Amino acid sequence: MKKYFQSLAYITFVIVTSFAIIKAITAYENPFSLYENPLVWIAITALITVVLLKELVNIIALKKAENLQLEKDGINPEEIDHWAWVKSLVKKWTQAKAVEEEEEIILDHNYDGIQELDNSLPPWWLYMFYATIVFGVVYLVKYHMLNGDNQTVEYQKEVAIAKRELEAFRATSKDAVIDMETITALTDxxxxxxxxxxxxxxxxxxxxxxxxxxxxxxxxxxxxxxxxxxxxxxxxxxxxxxxxxxxxxxxxxxxxxxxxxxxxxxxxxxxxxxxxxxxxxxxxxxxxxSDAAENKEEKAEEVIENSDNTNTEETSTTKTK
Missing domain, CATH: 1.10.760.10 (Cytochrome c-like domain)
Structure with a gap:
């Protein structure tokens, strides 16, 4: 009964927390901002922690069940090499020979009693070497034969894209730019x-x-x-x-x-x-x-008009002469 209650509590917690996180993400403007919505991150951290702890408990329980089964079969769990698969993988990817098998790869010559082994290159090293060859061919074709963009051109393109995005943001965001020439004091x-x-x-x-x-x-x-x-x-x-x-x-x-x-x-x-x-x-x-400002503007316009008229008269006089 206790086991079923724990499972029910776990499932209920996961469903309720997941629903709350989804609701917050869709409702908040910046749901992943740590300063504006810290509860969202607390909920995500709690959900991940509970799920990991649940899985850890399951692994421990399975391990205990395996050990009990081995003891029933008359096998001592401590005698089993749990890292055998790792050793097999390392051997496969290095092709290392055991000490007992070194006689198979000993070369005929030696120097002052020092014998040389004819070890082959590890497969992982060979695969990486082949990958560098493929990368070199692709790089040669793309940048030296097809004239692909170099780092400078890519940087300039990214800067141009960023400028366009910034201009679009400023055009749509009322908080992005404020014109100091037309600004007025807020009173609300x-x-x-x-x-x-x-x-x-x-x-x-x-x-x-x-x-x-x-x-x-x-x-x-x-x-x-x-x-x-x-x-x-x-x-x-x-x-x-x-x-x-x-x-x-x-x-x-x-x-x-x-x-x-x-x-x-x-x-x-x-x-x-x-x-x-x-x-x-x-x-x-x-x-x-505002009246004084308008008077200044009117005077400035009059000065410009008078200047234009004077220039026109001078030009006509010059043509007459």
Missing amino acids: ESSLNRGKAVFNLNCAACHQKDGGGGIGPNLTDKYWILGGGIKNIFKTIAKGGRDGKGMVAWEKTLKPADVHKVASYVVSLQGTTPAKAKEPQGDLYEEES
């Missing part, structure tokens, strides 16, 4: 909460959790070393601060979407009052209004 609660969490984890050590500044500058005032506003803040976080003494570049550690959310959270800190605010650093930064 979920984005700011995410930005705050990433800020507390990576930035608070230098800027304090309230943005008041420590090793790094104060983020709540209007003075900025590398410029304020969402565009400049995003660029500073992604590309890093001043060379040698500024902040490291976070673009290799954080996703562009997270950098965007952190920059938006930093923008939201403007005007807050931290407990221990650091003295202002850098230059006063005033965000340009």
Whole structure:
């Protein structure tokens, strides 16, 4: 009864665990990510361990049954050579002669009593030698007669394929690339909460959790070393601060979407009052209004038009002369 209960428990565990693993693989976006879904790997490890232990128990049980049968037949299990098949395989693949059979391959000549044996080459060595000959012929035909791709060409093809795949990924993934020229500050609660969490984890050590500044500058005032506003803040976080003494570049550690959310959270800190605010650093930064930006664009267009008109008049005057 105990044996049947153990078998039932084993079968139930295997079925339930396998179903759970399959369900997790189909449900999760990255099921085999150890950091995101550690339970999947725990379940796989547990399933493999239980199956191996079950097989080990079966092998031990079969071994005991064989020994009992041998004892009933009057054979001592310790006298049986369990490695006989290994010795037979080694002998077949080396064609080694036993000491008693060496007289068959002794050569007629000797040197100072030292006799030489006419041993044949081991079959495994011969087969490997024949394989190298076949490989050499194939290599000669492919690369020297049919002009196959060498390592440099293969590398260039792989790089080109990787670039195309990267461009396709950037075209379909919203988190892959963010245009710093058209970026705007996020204001929804979920984005700011995410930005705050990433800020507390990576930035608070230098800027304090309230943005008041420590090793790094104060983020709540209007003075900025590398410029304020969402565009400049995003660029500073992604590309890093001043060379040698500024902040490291976070673009290799954080996703562009997270950098965007952190920059938006930093923008939201403007005007807050931290407990221990650091003295202002850098230059006063005033965000340009949309009207001012439009006026600048209009003035730039007028300058371009005036320049084109002047060039046209000069050209016509020259032709008249």
